[in-house]
Amino acid sequence: MAVMTYREALNLALREEMKRDPRVFVIGEEVGLYEGAYKVTQGLLKEFGPKRVVDTPIAESGFTGVGIGAAMVGLRPVVEMMTFNFALLALDQIVNSAAKMHYMSGGQYNVPIVIRGPGGPAHQLAAQHSQSMEVYFYHVPGLKVVRPSTPMDAKGLLKAAIRDDNPVVFIESETLYAVKGEVPEDPDFVIPLGEAIVRREGRDVTVVAYMGMMYRALEAAEELEKEGISVEIVDPRTLRPMDAGTIIGSVRKTHRAVVVEAGAGFAGMGSEIAAFIMEQAFDDLDAPVERVTGANAPMPYARGLERAKTPSKERIMEAIRRVCYAERS
Amino acid sequence: MAQKTEAKKAGPPAVDAELARRLLADMMLIRRFEEKAAEAYALGKIGGFLHLSIGEEAVAAGATSVLRRDDYAISTYREHGHCLAKGCDPRRAMAELFGRRDGLSKGKGGSMHLFDQSVNFLGGHAIVGAHLPLAAGVGFAINYEGGDQVCVCYFGDGAVPEGEFHEAMNLSALWKLPMIWICENNRYAMGTSLERALAQTEIWKFGEVYGIPSEPVDGMDVLAVRDVVGRAVERARTDKTPALIEARTYRFRGHSMRDPAGAVYRTKEEVEREKLRDPISLFREKALKAGWLSEADVRAIEKDVNDRIDDAVAFADASPEPPVEWLLTDIYKED
Numbered sequence: 175m176a177v178m179t180y181r182e183a184l185n186l187a188l189r190e191e192m193k194r195d196p197r198v199f200v201i202g203e204e205v206g207l208y209e210g211a212y213k214v215t216q217g218l219l220k221e222f223g224p225k226r227v228v229d230t231p232i233a234e235s236g237f238t239g240v241g242i243g244a245a246m247v248g249l250r251p252v253v254e255m256m257t258f259n260f261a262l263l264a265l266d267q268i269v270n271s272a273a274k275m276h277y278m279s280g281g282q283y284n285v286p287i288v289i290r291g292p293g294g295p296a297h298q299l300a301a302q303h304s305q306s307m308e309v310y311f312y313h314v315p316g317l318k319v320v321r322p323s324t325p326m327d328a329k330g331l332l333k334a335a336i337r338d339d340n341p342v343v344f345i346e347s348e349t350l351y352a353v354k355g356e357v358p359e360d361p362d363f364v365i366p367l368g369e370a371i372v373r374r375e376g377r378d379v380t381v382v383a384y385m386g387m388m389y390r391a392l393e394a395a396e397e398l399e400k401e402g403i404s405v406e407i408v409d410p411r412t413l414r415p416m417d418a419g420t421i422i423g424s425v426r427k428t429h430r431a432v433v434v435e436a437g438a439g440f441a442g443m444g445s446e447i448a449a450f451i452m453e454q455a456f457d458d459l460d461a462p463v464e465r466v467t468g469a470n471a472p473m474p475y476a477r478g479l480e481r482a483k484t485p486s487k488e489r490i491m492e493a494i495r496r497v498c499y500a501e502r503s
Numbered sequence: 504m505a506q507k508t509e510a511k512k513a514g515p516p517a518v519d520a521e522l523a524r525r526l527l528a529d530m531m532l533i534r535r536f537e538e539k540a541a542e543a544y545a546l547g548k549i550g551g552f553l554h555l556s557i558g559e560e561a562v563a564a565g566a567t568s569v570l571r572r573d574d575y576a577i578s579t580y581r582e583h584g585h586c587l588a589k590g591c592d593p594r595r596a597m598a599e600l601f602g603r604r605d606g607l608s609k610g611k612g613g614s615m616h617l618f619d620q621s622v623n624f625l626g627g628h629a630i631v632g633a634h635l636p637l638a639a640g641v642g643f644a645i646n647y648e649g650g651d652q653v654c655v656c657y658f659g660d661g662a663v664p665e666g667e668f669h670e671a672m673n674l675s676a677l678w679k680l681p682m683i684w685i686c687e688n689n690r691y692a693m694g695t696s697l698e699r700a701l702a703q704t705e706i707w708k709f710g711e712v713y714g715i716p717s718e719p720v721d722g723m724d725v726l727a728v729r730d731v732v733g734r735a736v737e738r739a740r741t742d743k744t745p746a747l748i749e750a751r752t753y754r755f756r757g758h759s760m761r762d763p764a765g766a767v768y769r770t771k772e773e774v775e776r777e778k779l780r781d782p783i784s785l786f787r788e789k790a791l792k793a794g795w796l797s798e799a800d801v802r803a804i805e806k807d808v809n810d811r812i813d814d815a816v817a818f819a820d821a822s823p824e825p826p827v828e829w830l831l832t833d834i835y836k837e838d
Contacts (some may be wrong), residue, residue: 199647225647230674231673231674231677233670233673235633235636235667235670236636236639236667236670236671237636237674238636239633239634239635239636239637239640239667239671240636240637240639240643241640242636242637242640243636243638243641243643244640244641244643244647245640246625246637246640247575247625247640247641247644247645248648249648266633270630271628271630271633271637275626276833276834277611277834278608278611278612278618278626279608279612279616279618279620279626280606280607280608280609280610280611280612280618280833281609281833282618282619282620283618283620283625283626284836318835339836340835340836
C-alpha cells in the first residue's frame with residue numbers, strides 16, 4: 175500500500191492499464207499537452223505519446239462518438255469529460271450509440287469505452303458546472319455507472335471499468351481529487367464493478383451514501399455515536415449495476431435506512447434505493463426509509479445558498495435520529 | 504484554392520462484363536429487396552418505420568464496388584442498400600425487417616438497425632448525424648492499428664445542418680482519417696427541401712472549408728459514383744486523405760412507408776421527371792449499348808435477383824419470432 179491522492183490513484187490506474195493493453199488510449203479536451211484540466215492525465219503524453227493521449231478540440235459529441243466508433247472495432251478508449259456537465263453535449267452518443275449498440279446489433283458490436291471526469295457539486299461553480307450528473311446515465315440499460323469515493327476505489331474501479339467490455343460512465347469529483355488514502359500498488363488490484371462496500375459498521379441504522387455525501391455521513395455517524403446511535407454506512411460505489419444485496423443485508427441487520435444524495439431528490443438515486451428497500455425488506459423495517467437529498471433547485475453561486483443546496487451533516491443527523499425515533503440529546 | 508479534385512487517369516479499371524454484371528445485379532438486388540419489403544409492410548409483416556432507397560441504388564452499388572471486404576461501411580436508417588451491397592445475406596436482412604430470430608440483429612434492431620460484422624457493416628443508425636462521429640472513430644482506429652482500410656460513411660442531406668456533421672468533418676481533416684464521406688443528397692430531409700434547410704446547398708463545398716477534397720457526382724450514374732469514390736478510396740488508402748462526395752440522387756418513394764406518395768412537399772411532375780433518370784434503367788441501357796451485357800445476360804441477372812429475393816422472403820417468413828427470453832439478453836456483453 176502507498177498513500178496517494180485520489181487524483182494520483184486515477185493517474186496510476188490509467189498508466190497501468192495503458193501499459194497492460196496497447197488498445198487502451200486516452201482522448202479528450204486538454205488531456206495531453208495541458209496534462210488534464212484537473213491533472214488526472216499528468217505525464218501520460220510524455221510516457222505514451224500523442225497516438226495514445228489524444229487532445230481534441232471542444233467537440234464533446236464528436237470525440238465521444240470517435241471513442242464509441244473506435245471501441246466498436248476493437249480499441250478501448252478512455253474518454254475524458256473535462257467536467258461531466260459537458261457530457262450532456264454527448265448524451266445522445268452515450269445513450270443512443272454506446273448503450274444500445276450491443277443490443278440493437280444483436281450482440282455483434284460491443285462498446286468497451288470508459289467515459290470519465292469530475293461531476294457533482296463543487297465549490298461555487300454555479301448552476302452549469304456544479305451538479306450531480308449520474309442521474310442522466312444510471313437510468314439507461316446498457317450503461318454501467320461508477321462513483322468512486324476513495325483513492326483506493328478510484329484506482330480499483332477505474333481499472334475494472336477499462337477492462338469491462340461495456341460502456342462505463344465513471345464520475346469522479348473535483349472535491350475529492352486531493353483526498354489522500356491508501357492505495358494498493360499491485361497492478362493486478364481491481365475492484366469488480368457492482369460491489370458495494372460497508373464503510374462503517376453499525377447496529378442501529380443503515381445510511382447509504384457515496385462521494386462527498388459518504389464523507390459527510392461518516393462525520394454524522396461519529397457524532398451520533400456519542401448519542402448512542404450506531405450507524406452503518408454502505409457505499410454502493412457502482413450505481414448500475416447496483417449491489418442491492420449488500421444494502422438489503424445491512425437493512426435486515428439494522429432495520430432502518432437513510433439514503434443520502436447530493437443531487438436533487440425528485441426521481442433521484444435515493445428514490446430507487448428507497449423503493450428496492452421497500453420491495454425487498456419491507457417487513458424488516460422498523461421505520462419508513464428517509465431520503466436526505468439536495469434541494470430541487472439549480473446550484474446557486476452564493477456561498478450560503480450553495481451550502482443550503484446540498485445535504486448538511488446536521489440534516490443527515492436529523493434524519494438518522496428520526497428513523498431511530500431518538501430525541502436530540 | 505478550390506478543393507474540388509481533378510479527374511486523374513488512375514481510376515478504377517474500365518468496365519468489363521463481370522463488373523457490369525455486378526453493378527447491375529447489386530442495384531437490382533437492392534431494388535427488388537425493397538419492393539418486396541414494401542409489399543411485406545403492406546401485409547403487416549414489417550412494422551415500425553421502413554425507409555426505402557428506391558432510386559438511390561447507384562450510390563451504394565457504385566461506392567461498394569471499389570471497396571475491399573475488410574473496408575468498413577456505416578450508414579443511416581435508410582441503409583438496406585448499403586448493407587446488401589457490402590455483402591450481407593439478403594435472407595438475414597429480410598428476416599431482420601420481419602423481426603425474426605434469424606435476422607442480422609436477431610430481430611432486435613429492425614429495418615433501421617441492420618448490422619453485419621462478417622462484412623464490416625457497422626450499422627444502420629437512426630439519429631440523424633450521430634453516426635458520423637462513430638465513422639470518424641472507425642477511421643481513427645484504422646490509423647491507430649496501422650491498417651490501410653477505409654471507412655465509408657453514408658448520410659443524407661438532412662445530416663448536413665447537424666453539428667455532428669461539422670465536428671466529424673473537422674476531426675477527419677485534422678487527424679487525417681481514411682474516411683469516405685458520402686452524402687446522398689436526395690434533396691429532401693424528410694419533407695424539408697435543401698433550400699429550406701441549408702444556407703449553402705452545394706453540400707460538397709463544406710469540404711472546402713475543412714480542407715477536404717470534395718466534389719459532387721451524379722448519383723444516378725453508377726459508373727460516375729464508382730469513379731469518384733474509387734479515386735477517393737485510393738487517396739484515403741495511400742495518404743489518409745478524407746473525401747467528401749456529394750452524390751446527387753433522388754428517392755422515388757416517400758420518406759417512409761408512412762409518407763407513401765411523398766407528394767406534399769414535392770410535385771408529382773418532379774417525381775416523374777426524376778424517374779426518367781432511374782439509375783438501373785440508365786445503366787442497363789448503357790451496358791447493352793456498349794456490349795458489356797446482352798439482353799440474355801440482363802434477363803439472367805433479373806431472374807437470379809428475383810429468385811434470391813423470393814428466397815429471402817420465404818426465409819424471413821419461416822424464421823421464428825425471437826424467444827421472449829431474448830428481451831433481456833445482449834444488454835451487456837458478458838465476460
